[in-house]
Amino acid sequence: MRSKPLEMAFxxxxxxxxxxxxxxxxxxxxxxWEKLVI
Incomplete structure (x- = not known):
């Protein structure tokens, strides 16, 4: 089973x-953290 580089990156x-x-x-x-995240 070969995997394409693009598929691996995805x-x-x-x-x-x-x-x-x-x-x-x-x-x-x-x-x-809520104040920073929001």
Missing amino acids: YRTIVWLSDLCDLISQLRKIPK
């Missing part, structure tokens, strides 16, 4: 965005 971008969203959601749970 997959890595999706994973990176997912991790970023998780990080943001965790930060939003912290009261002192």
Whole structure:
């Protein structure tokens, strides 16, 4: 099963965005961060 470089880059971008969203959601749970995030 061969994977094209473009597909791998796309997959890595999706994973990176997912991790970023998780990080943001965790930060939003912290009261002192709410003012900065919003």
